[in-house]
Amino acid sequence: MTAAVTTPASGKTPDNAPDTAPEKTKAPGKAGRPATGGSFQDLMRHPVKGKLLVIAALAAVLVPLSAVVWGSGPWPGALSVDISGPLDDANKWVIDNRDSHPLFLYFLLHLSNTATDAVSGVYTVLDTMGWTGVFAAGVLFAWRAAGLGRSGVKVAATAFGAFAVCGLLGMWDATLLTIALMVVAVTCAALLGVVIGLAAGLSDRVDRLLRPVLDTMQVLPAFAYLLPFVLVFGTGTPAALFCTVIYAAPPMARLTTLGLRGADPAVLEAVTSLGASPWQRLRTARLPLARRQMLLGLNQTIMMALSMVVIAALVGAGGLGEEVYSALSTVDVGKALAAGIPIVLIAVWLDRTTAAAGDRIGRSTPGGGLLHGRSAWALAGGGVVAAVLLRFVAGTAWPEGWTFAISTPVNKAQVWITENLSSGIPVLGGTETWSEHFTLWVLNPMRDGLTALPWWAVLLLVAALAWLVGTWMTALTATLAMAAIGVLGVWTKSLDTLSQVLAALVVTLVLGVLAGIVCARAGRLERWLRPVLDAMQTMPQFVYLIPVVALFGVARVSAIVAAVVYALPAVVRITAQGLREVDPAALEASRSLGASTRQQLLRVQLPLARPALQLAVNQGVVLVLAVVVVGALVGGGALGYDVVKGLSRGEMGLGMTAGVAIVCLGLVLDRITQPARKRG
Numbered sequence: 024m025t026a027a028v029t030t031p032a033s034g035k036t037p038d039n040a041p042d043t044a045p046e047k048t049k050a051p052g053k054a055g056r057p058a059t060g061g062s063f064q065d066l067m068r069h070p071v072k073g074k075l076l077v078i079a080a081l082a083a084v085l086v087p088l089s090a091v092v093w094g095s096g097p098w099p100g101a102l103s104v105d106i107s108g109p110l111d112d113a114n115k116w117v118i119d120n121r122d123s124h125p126l127f128l129y130f131l132l133h134l135s136n137t138a139t140d141a142v143s144g145v146y147t148v149l150d151t152m153g154w155t156g157v158f159a160a161g162v163l164f165a166w167r168a169a170g171l172g173r174s175g176v177k178v179a180a181t182a183f184g185a186f187a188v189c190g191l192l193g194m195w196d197a198t199l200l201t202i203a204l205m206v207v208a209v210t211c212a213a214l215l216g217v218v219i220g221l222a223a224g225l226s227d228r229v230d231r232l233l234r235p236v237l238d239t240m241q242v243l244p245a246f247a248y249l250l251p252f253v254l255v256f257g258t259g260t261p262a263a264l265f266c267t268v269i270y271a272a273p274p275m276a277r278l279t280t281l282g283l284r285g286a287d288p289a290v291l292e293a294v295t296s297l298g299a300s301p302w303q304r305l306r307t308a309r310l311p312l313a314r315r316q317m318l319l320g321l322n323q324t325i326m327m328a329l330s331m332v333v334i335a336a337l338v339g340a341g342g343l344g345e346e347v348y349s350a351l352s353t354v355d356v357g358k359a360l361a362a363g364i365p366i367v368l369i370a371v372w373l374d375r376t377t378a379a380a381g382d383r384i385g386r387s388t389p390g391g392g393l394l395h396g397r398s399a400w401a402l403a404g405g406g407v408v409a410a411v412l413l414r415f416v417a418g419t420a421w422p423e424g425w426t427f428a429i430s431t432p433v434n435k436a437q438v439w440i441t442e443n444l445s446s447g448i449p450v451l452g453g454t455e456t457w458s459e460h461f462t463l464w465v466l467n468p469m470r471d472g473l474t475a476l477p478w479w480a481v482l483l484l485v486a487a488l489a490w491l492v493g494t495w496m497t498a499l500t501a502t503l504a505m506a507a508i509g510v511l512g513v514w515t516k517s518l519d520t521l522s523q524v525l526a527a528l529v530v531t532l533v534l535g536v537l538a539g540i541v542c543a544r545a546g547r548l549e550r551w552l553r554p555v556l557d558a559m560q561t562m563p564q565f566v567y568l569i570p571v572v573a574l575f576g577v578a579r580v581s582a583i584v585a586a587v588v589y590a591l592p593a594v595v596r597i598t599a600q601g602l603r604e605v606d607p608a609a610l611e612a613s614r615s616l617g618a619s620t621r622q623q624l625l626r627v628q629l630p631l632a633r634p635a636l637q638l639a640v641n642q643g644v645v646l647v648l649a650v651v652v653v654g655a656l657v658g659g660g661a662l663g664y665d666v667v668k669g670l671s672r673g674e675m676g677l678g679m680t681a682g683v684a685i686v687c688l689g690l691v692l693d694r695i696t697q698p699a700r701k702r703g
Contacts, residue, residue, distance in 0.1 A: 033671040053563045078487045080224040089479040094182075098478040098509035105512060106683075108678025110365035114254055114675035120256070135261040138207070145202035153197060154421045155412025156407060158186045165372065169379035178379045185368035187310050192429065194343060194365045195421035199334060201342035201369070208264055208328045212271040213321055219272070220279025220320075222314075225305075230280060238271045242693040243272060244649040245334045245564065245685055246666050250682040253338050254675055263332065263340030271328035276322030282313025299695045315381055322377040329370050334653065336672050342371075347565055351656050356437045356573045357430030370561045437573045444574070458580040461526075466579055470522040474515055481518075482506060488695045492637070501694040504687040513684045519661040520688060522649060523579060527586040527647045532640065535591050538599025539639075540624065549599065564589060564650050568657050582654020582663075590646035601635020602628050641696040647687055662688070 093099070104228045121127050149157055169175030189198040223230040248270045252262040286309050294308045310317075336344030342600035344360035365577070444453050473481070485505045490498035542549040567585040575581045605628050614625045654661025662681045669678015 032187040040632070042285060053070045058104050058670070078490070082483065082487075084416070085483060089477070091484075093477070093479055095477040095516055097474065098512075098514035099413075099514075102509060103512040103514075104510050107674075107680050108681045109676075111674070112255075114673075117254065131255065134265075135256055138261040138264045139259075141207045141250065142203050142264060146200055149199045150378075150419065152411050153417065153419040154190065155413040155417050156198065156411035158183075158190075159410030160407045161186050161372065162199070163406045165376045165379075167399055167403040178375050181375050182372045185365070185372040188368055189365040190421040191427055192361045192365060193360055193421075193426040194346065197343045197346055197362065198365055198369065201329075201344070201366075204264065204267070204332050204340060204342060205325070205373075206262075208267040208271065208323075208332060209325050209362075211268045212324050212328060212485065213275050214290045215268065216272040216275025216320060216324060217279055217317070219276035221305075223276065223280040224283025224309075230284075233276070237277055238693075239690065240269075242645050242689050244652045244689060245331050246652045247682050247686045247689070249335065249338050250321075250666065250675070250679050251324055251668060253670065254679065258670075260340065262338045263335035266329050266338075267331040267335060270331045271324045273326060274323035275317075275320040275593065278316045278323065279313065282316030283309050286312040304442045312508070318377065318381040322374065322381065324368065325373050325377060326468040326561065329366070329373065332564075333366055333563045333565045335393035336565075337667065346564060347569070348656070351568060351572065354572065354577060355430065355434070356569060357433035359569045359572075360433050361429050363569045363613070366566055367562050368559075369557065370563060371469050374557075389520060440573060441576075455576070456572045457573050458578055460578050461583070464577070465526050466522060466583070469526055470519050473518040473522050478509060478514065485695065486689060489691075493694065493697060497694050497697070499689045503681065504694075507687045508684050511687075512685050513662065513665070513678050513680060516661045517664065517684050517688055520663070520685075523583060523651045523654075523661070524586075524644065524648050524688075524692065527583045527590070527651060528640075528643055529588045531590045532645045534587070535594025535637070535643065537637065538591075538595045540602065541618075542595060542599040543602035550597075551678060556595060559588065559592045562589075564653050567650060568654065572657050578659040579654075579659055581657040582651050582659035585654055585657070586647040586650035589650045590643045593642045593646060597635055597639040597642060598632075601632035601639070604635070605631045637696070641693065644692045644696045645689070648685075648692060652685055 027673075095230075112195060117286065121132075143240045144610060152160070162179050162182045166175040166179035169178035186198075189195055219233065223233050248266040251260070256262040256265065265394065274559045288306055294304050299307065328362070332342065332345065333344035336346075338344070343362045343366050347359050350356070350359035350362065381697040424590075440454075476484075482502055482505055486502045489501035508514060519662060564585075567579070567589050571581040571584045575584060609627055610623060610630060613623050618626070651659060651661040652666070653659075653668050655661070662685050665679050665681035666685070669675060
C-alpha cells in the first residue's frame with residue numbers, strides 16, 4: 024500500500040554534531056585554576072544527555088522503591104478492570120433493541136439501509152452492464168484518465184489485464200461486489216475528506232484540533248476499526264462500508280489541507296487584489312492550485328479503501344476478501360491465491376489510473392482534437408455504450424468456458440514446497456527449519472523477556488524512550504496508553520504482540536536500511552527495484568498472508584514474514600530519499616578532507632539523514648503492527664487472535680477489549696518512534 028508521509032522536522036541536534044558555540048572565558052579560581060562550575064549546566068542543556076541524566080536520577084530512586092512496593096511480577100489483577108462483561112451486555116442490548124429502539128428506527132436503521140441500498144444499486148448497475156460493458160468501462164476510462172494516445176496505452180493495458188485475469192480465474196462476480204463496495208466507500212470517504220480538508224486548510228484552529236486526531240487515525244491498525252461498527256450495525260455491508268469510509272478518509276483530508284495551505288501566496292494576493300471574495304478565491308485559485316495534492320489524496324484513499332474492504336470480509340463484506348478469508352481459514356492456498364491475484368491487479372489498476380491522471384495535471388496538452396477534452400470523454404463513453412449493447416450477444420455473466428481453476432495445481436505446488444523446501448535444502452535447512460530456529464532463538468526469548476519484566480519497569484522504560492525522542496507530553500501519552508493495556512487485563516497478550524512487532528521491526532530495519540543505502544548509491548539498481556517496490560506498496564495487507572502460509576505454514580513466523588515484506592518498501596524508500604537529500608556541500612567537504620566512502624556514509628550521510636531514518640522507523644513500526652495483528656489469521660495469536668475470535672463468534676467483549684489494547688499499543692509505538700517537532 025502506498026502511503027503519503029511527510030518528514031517531521033526534528034528540533035534536536037545530532038549527537039555527533041560539532042559544538043560550534045563560542046567558547047566562554049573561564050574565570051580563574053583562587054589558585055589560578057579554571058573554574059568548572061558551568062560543566063553541569065552545559066550537560067543539562069544538551070537535548071539528549073540532559074534527559075539521560077534526569078532519567079538516570081529518577082531510575083535510581085523509583086526502581087528500588089517500585090521493587091519494594093509492587094514486587095517484580097506482571098500487571099497485578101487488582102489494578103485490572105474487566106470491560107468484556109459490559110461490552111457483551113451492550114452488544115446484547117443492541118441486538119435486542121435493533122428493531123424497536125427509536126435510535127435505531129429513526130437514525131441508525133436509515134443509515135444501514137442507505138448503505139446497503141447504495142452498494143446493491145452500484146452492483147446492480149455493474150451486473151446489468153454485463154461483463155463486456157464493465158470490461159470496456161475499466162479499460163477506456165483508464166486510457167482516458169492517462170490521456171488517449173500512446174501515453175495511456177500502458178495504463179489501459181494494465182486495466183485490460185486486471186479485468187481479464189479476474190474473469191479467467193472465476194472471480195468475476197466477487198470482483199464486481201468488491202468494486203461496488205469500493206465505488207460507494209471511496210465516494211463517501213473522498214467527500215468526507217474534502218470537507219475536513221477544507222475546514223482545516225482554511226482555519227488554523229481547526230487544523231490544530233484535527234491534526235492529532237488524524238495522526239491517531241493513521242497509526243491505528245485496520246482491525247481496530249471493525250469492532251465498533253460491528254457492535255452498532257452488526258455484521259454485514261453497513262459495518263464494512265462505514266469502517267472503510269472512516270479508515271480511508273484521513274489521507275484525503277490531510278492532502279487537501281496540504282494543497283490549500285501550500286497555494287502560491289503570489290497567486291492568492293493577485294486574486295485578492297482583483298476584488299475576489301473568499302468563495303471566489305477558493306473556487307478560482309486555492310482549489311485549482313491544490314488539484315495535484317487532492318488527486319494524490321484520492322489515490323491514497325482508494326488504496327486504503329481497497330485494503331479495508333478486503334479485511335472487512337471478517338464482518339461480512341463479501342467480495343474477493345471473503346474468498347481469501349474462507350480459503351485461509353481452511354488453509355486452501357490455491358483458492359486464496361485465485362482470489363488474491365485479482366485483488367492485487369485491481370489495486371495496480373486503480374493506482375496506475377489515478378497516478379497517471381495526477382501526472383497529467385499541469386502538463387501542457389495540445390488543445391482541441393478528438394483525443395482531447397470533452398470529445399475524448401465522449402469517445403470513451405460511446406465505446407462503453409457499445410460494449411454494454413454487446414451483452415445481448417455475449418451474455419451478462421462471464422462465460423464459464425473462459426475460466427481456469429488454479430487451486431489444484433497451486434495446492435500441489437504447495438505440497439511440493441512443503442516436502443522439498445521445508446527441511447530438505449542441504450546446509451541451509453529450509454523454511455520449516457528457519458521458522459523453528461527464529462521462533463526458538465528470537466521470538467520466544469523476546470516474549471519471555473518482556474513478560475518477565477516487572478510491569479512498572481515496562482512503564483518506566485516506555486516513559487524514558489518516549490521522552491528521549493519527544494517531549495514530556497509524548498512520554499505521558501505513551502505511558503498512559505501502556506498503563507491502559509494493563510487496566511484492560513490483556514498485559515501478557517499485549518507483550519506477546521509487542522515481541523512479534525519488535526522482532527519484525529528489527530528485521531525490516533536491517534534489510535530496509537541496507538537496501539536504502541544501496542539504492543541511494545546505485546541509481547540503476549533503484550530504477551530496477553522501483554516497479555517491485557511500487558507493486559509491494561500497492562498490495563493490500565491480506566494478500567501478503569497467502570504466500571507466507573504456502574512457505575512457512577500456520578505459525579507466528581508467517582505473520583512476521585508477511586509484516587516484514589509489507590513494511591520493507593516504505594523503509595527502503597524513506598531511507599534512500601533521506602540519504603539522497605543530504606547537503607552535497609557536506610559530502611564535498613568530507614571528500615576534500617580525505618574521507619573514504621565508508622567514512623562519508625557513517626560520519627556524514629547517516630547522521631545528517633537522521634530525521635529521515637527516524638521517520639523510517641516510525642513508518643516501519645506502524646506498518647509492521649498492522650500486519651502482525653492481521654497475522655492472527657495465520658497463527659500470529661495474541662491480541663489479533665482475540666479480535667478474530669470476537670468477530671467470528673460474536674464475543675464482542677473479548678474482541679473489543681483486544682481491539683482497544685491494539686489501539687493503545689499502536690499509540691505507544693508511534694509515540695516512542697515519532698521524532699520531536701521543532702517548537703516555534
